[in-house]
Amino acid sequence: MNTPTLPQSLVIEETASIWGTSLQPAGCPACGRVYLVEAARIGQSCPICAREKLQAQPALLRPEAPELLAPFRHPLNSLRPALEKFVNEVWLRPDDFETGKLLQRAVPVYWPMWLVDGEVVGHWQAEAGFDYQVKSSQESYGNSGWQTREVVETRIRWEPRAGQIQRQYNNIATPAISDQNHLLKRAGTYLPDQAQAYQPEGVKGAILRVPDLAPENAWPLAQTLLDNAAEAECQQAIRAQHLRNFSLRAGYESLHWTQLLLPLYVTWYRDDDGKPHTLYLNGQSGIIGGVRLASQKKGWKIAGLVLAIAAVIFLIALGLAGVGLLFPPVMILGIIVGVLAMLVACGAILPAAWPWQWNRGQMGEAR
Amino acid sequence: MPNTLPAWQPPPDFVSVDSALPGISVFAPRPVTAQADAPQTFKCPQCGASTKFDVASGGVACEHCGYAAASQAQTVGLQASGMEFTLETLNKAEMGWGVARKELHCDSCGADLAIPENALSATCPFCASHHVNVREAPAAQLRPRYLIPFKIQPQATRALAQRWLGQGWYHPDALGASAIVDRFTGLYLPFWTFSAQMASDWKAQVGYERQESYYDHDDKAWKTRTKIDWRWEKGRVNLEVADLLVCGSSRISQVLVKQLAPFQLKDLVSYAPEFLAGWQAQTYDLTLPKAWEQGKAEMREEAKKACRDSIKSPHVRNFSLTADFADESWRYVLLPVYLAAYKFENKVYQVMLNGQTGAIAGQKPVAWWKIWLAVAAMLTPGLCLGLLGLPLLLAGGIGIVPLILGLLALIAGLAGAFFLYRKAAASEAI
Numbered sequence: 001m002n003t004p005t006l007p008q009s010l011v012i013e014e015t016a017s018i019w020g021t022s023l024q025p026a027g028c029p030a031c032g033r034v035y036l037v038e039a040a041r042i043g044q045s046c047p048i049c050a051r052e053k054l055q056a057q058p059a060l061l062r063p064e065a066p067e068l069l070a071p072f073r074h075p076l077n078s079l080r081p082a083l084e085k086f087v088n089e090v091w092l093r094p095d096d097f098e099t100g101k102l103l104q105r106a107v108p109v110y111w112p113m114w115l116v117d118g119e120v121v122g123h124w125q126a127e128a129g130f131d132y133q134v135k136s137s138q139e140s141y142g143n144s145g146w147q148t149r150e151v152v153e154t155r156i157r158w159e160p161r162a163g164q165i166q167r168q169y170n171n172i173a174t175p176a177i178s179d180q181n182h183l184l185k186r187a188g189t190y191l192p193d194q195a196q197a198y199q200p201e202g203v204k205g206a207i208l209r210v211p212d213l214a215p216e217n218a219w220p221l222a223q224t225l226l227d228n229a230a231e232a233e234c235q236q237a238i239r240a241q242h243l244r245n246f247s248l249r250a251g252y253e254s255l256h257w258t259q260l261l262l263p264l265y266v267t268w269y270r271d272d273d274g275k276p277h278t279l280y281l282n283g284q285s286g287i288i289g290g291v292r293l294a295s296q297k298k299g300w301k302i303a304g305l306v307l308a309i310a311a312v313i314f315l316i317a318l319g320l321a322g323v324g325l326l327f328p329p330v331m332i333l334g335i336i337v338g339v340l341a342m343l344v345a346c347g348a349i350l351p352a353a354w355p356w357q358w359n360r361g362q363m364g365e366a367r
Numbered sequence: 368m369p370n371t372l373p374a375w376q377p378p379p380d381f382v383s384v385d386s387a388l389p390g391i392s393v394f395a396p397r398p399v400t401a402q403a404d405a406p407q408t409f410k411c412p413q414c415g416a417s418t419k420f421d422v423a424s425g426g427v428a429c430e431h432c433g434y435a436a437a438s439q440a441q442t443v444g445l446q447a448s449g450m451e452f453t454l455e456t457l458n459k460a461e462m463g464w465g466v467a468r469k470e471l472h473c474d475s476c477g478a479d480l481a482i483p484e485n486a487l488s489a490t491c492p493f494c495a496s497h498h499v500n501v502r503e504a505p506a507a508q509l510r511p512r513y514l515i516p517f518k519i520q521p522q523a524t525r526a527l528a529q530r531w532l533g534q535g536w537y538h539p540d541a542l543g544a545s546a547i548v549d550r551f552t553g554l555y556l557p558f559w560t561f562s563a564q565m566a567s568d569w570k571a572q573v574g575y576e577r578q579e580s581y582y583d584h585d586d587k588a589w590k591t592r593t594k595i596d597w598r599w600e601k602g603r604v605n606l607e608v609a610d611l612l613v614c615g616s617s618r619i620s621q622v623l624v625k626q627l628a629p630f631q632l633k634d635l636v637s638y639a640p641e642f643l644a645g646w647q648a649q650t651y652d653l654t655l656p657k658a659w660e661q662g663k664a665e666m667r668e669e670a671k672k673a674c675r676d677s678i679k680s681p682h683v684r685n686f687s688l689t690a691d692f693a694d695e696s697w698r699y700v701l702l703p704v705y706l707a708a709y710k711f712e713n714k715v716y717q718v719m720l721n722g723q724t725g726a727i728a729g730q731k732p733v734a735w736w737k738i739w740l741a742v743a744a745m746l747t748p749g750l751c752l753g754l755l756g757l758p759l760l761l762a763g764g765i766g767i768v769p770l771i772l773g774l775l776a777l778i779a780g781l782a783g784a785f786f787l788y789r790k791a792a793a794s795e796a797i
Binding site for chain 2: 123125132133134135137138139140143146148152159160161163165167233234236237239
């Protein structure tokens with residue numbers, strides 16, 4: 001099947017404003033992300049990676065303004081309680097990981113997503129799985145003779161199916177930025193049906209992410225998503241409970257691409273080593289996500305303090321043991337205090353190991 | 368579908384089926400239709416006479432012009448596919464053969480034939496044409512799918528029966544010579560075959576013998592005695608039962624059917640109506656669920672025996688087991704049997720002959736005077752020794768020895784007599 005005709009992107013010069021706004025293209029040399037920002041924001045930290053300052057640069061994007069925009073439903077301050085809870089869940093957090101600082105650094109960002117409409121026309125084949133039930137039994141023998149217990153099992157009968165398809169699919173959500181899955185994993189999902197028609201005033205004060213997946217780059221993903229929708233509908237048409245080995249040879253007609261802007265607050269904090277970490281606050285649902293690292297340095301400090309207390313107690317125990325040589329009943333007290341010193345020393349393991357364990361889990365989630 | 372769709376042909380032998388969504392057409396493999404269920408009449412393509420299945424040629428043959436056509440049916444043997452116990456099939460199987468046809472229109476001569484109950488095939492009394500599939504199954508799965516064709520020719524049956532009648536010493540001497548076996552009727556009997564895997568977990572107290580020394584205060588001596596130490600044990604036995612046969616007809620003596628076994632299921636062929644042309648065939652009247660209950664009862668007894676056999680000691684108590692069935696499957700097959708009756712001294716006896724192996728089973732009259740004579744001969748040594756020993760014992764001699772020998776001989780004689788009686792009684796029973 002031929003690749004269909006797709007909307008073209010153009011190079012927009014760094015000084016040009018676009019989409020009816022006064023925003024102009026700028027990029028981050030560290031992460032490579034491109035934004036449309038107010039001129040005053042150039043020279044400030046990249047809102048997402050916070051590693052470098054934004055620099056004016058040309059952008060490659062579709063010249064037509066986005067068609068849809070989902071407005072911010074939550075003002076930033078209304079997210080303070082949720083953010084506080086999010087922060088306070090971390091024990092031994094870095095000093096920079098603090099609600100006030102995070103809110104102060106938060107920047108409203110609109111990020112793009114493609115909504116693709118299209119008609120799938122072609123033919124398909126698959127193996128359809130139909131559930132059926134079989135009766136089995138379990139026989140028990142004992143003093144009262146044989147007893148039967150019936151067991152009903154569900155199995156799948158696979159049968160080949162084929163056919164033709166001509167179906168229209170609308171608003172197939174297709175990534176316009178390559179880190180969309182990562183972002184959705186952190187900030188949660190959006191409801192595209194809450195979007196409104198795009199107005200330039202709607203993005204005032206916000207930063208706009210420029211798609212790094214133009215329609216020609218996003219088309220293979222959109223095609224897969226259209227195929228997946230077709231597969232689900234074929235299963236529905238067959239009335240099968242399962243489907244496997246689905247193959248589709250289809251053409252895609254009447255394609256229409258809509259750019260939707262989605263609201264997000266982005267903020268960041270620095271860990272023990274001064275490395276910035278980004279947090280995402282969903283502007284529509286209020287969900288907060290991002291890597292929350294604990295401070296290993298704080299952990300070591302507390303562990304050291306606990307060990308010092310344990311050492312003092314141990315010295316007292318030694319002193320009591322020395323007295324016990326002269327006055328034996330004191331020896332018992334010395335042993336008890338010695339054991340106490342050991343227990344306190346063991347307690348030092350907790351602050352030392354907890355940040356490592358917590359950070360390991362956070363980095364695992366991040367991957 | 369609009370004309371904008373690309374040119375496409377469904378795969379061969381696929382047919383359009385219902386789709387739940389507009390804009391999506393669905394094609395599925397053509398279902399196996401109930402062609403085999405449609406009544407068929409067998410006529411010679413050369414002379415128009417009625418044809419029937421001929422055992423010697425292994426196909427349909429015409430007795431008038433010599434036309435013969437070998438059967439195209441495939442021998443599938445033990446690879447014959449089994450069916451699962453789906454709830455759907457079991458529900459349909461509960462109905463038996465449902466509302467069967469009572470009449471069949473003979474498309475050879477136009478007569479309307481009354482169909483005997485449970486018959487799968489029929490012969491028109493007016494034109495002698497043979498009809499097959501005169502009944503409709505309630506579901507495709509419940510039609511016979513495999514059968515074993517007759518291997519024993521009808522002409523050979525009488526000689527086999529006469530030889531069988533002449534065997535055995537406790538039957539009347541004149542039986543082999545004077546009994547006349549009526550014409551054997553070839554009949555395909557319905558059978559269910561069942562296969563399953565069983566995982567049986569057993570638990571029991573197992574006793575182990577040990578010798579123990581003890582002091583007998585009466586005899587003032589050390590002696591040994593056997594003690595049994597009991598301990599709980601458990602184990603698992605995996606058992607595979609393949610092709611257990613259960614007769615699907617309750618109108619035939621199950622005793623005789625069991626004596627006809629085994630049938631060699633490696634000779635199973637795919638069902639084709641031509642095998643039944645000119646032969647009688649019955650549908651089942653023992654439904655699948657009921658037959659499976661019988662089969663399962665036999666299987667679980669096998670599992671129980673296998674578990675007991677796995678225990679090393681003969682001393683077992685508080686035995687219990689749980690058998691999980693898995694991979695259960697069944698087949699509905701037709702197996703060849705010849706049926707006949709013969710008269711001897713104005714009494715009618717039944718005979719059955721395995722149409723595949725020639726094994727024969729049936730009722731045989733017993734010359735009971737021979738049995739009683741034999742019983743007397745078995746008991747005599749014991750009684751005589753007892754009679755001899757008793758006066759000797761009273762006389763204070765060595766009578767105890769013949770008395771004990773007599774008792775042993777009497778016990779052996781009684782056991783032999785009992786065994787002989789059982790065998791003779793079974794010979795007359797159905």
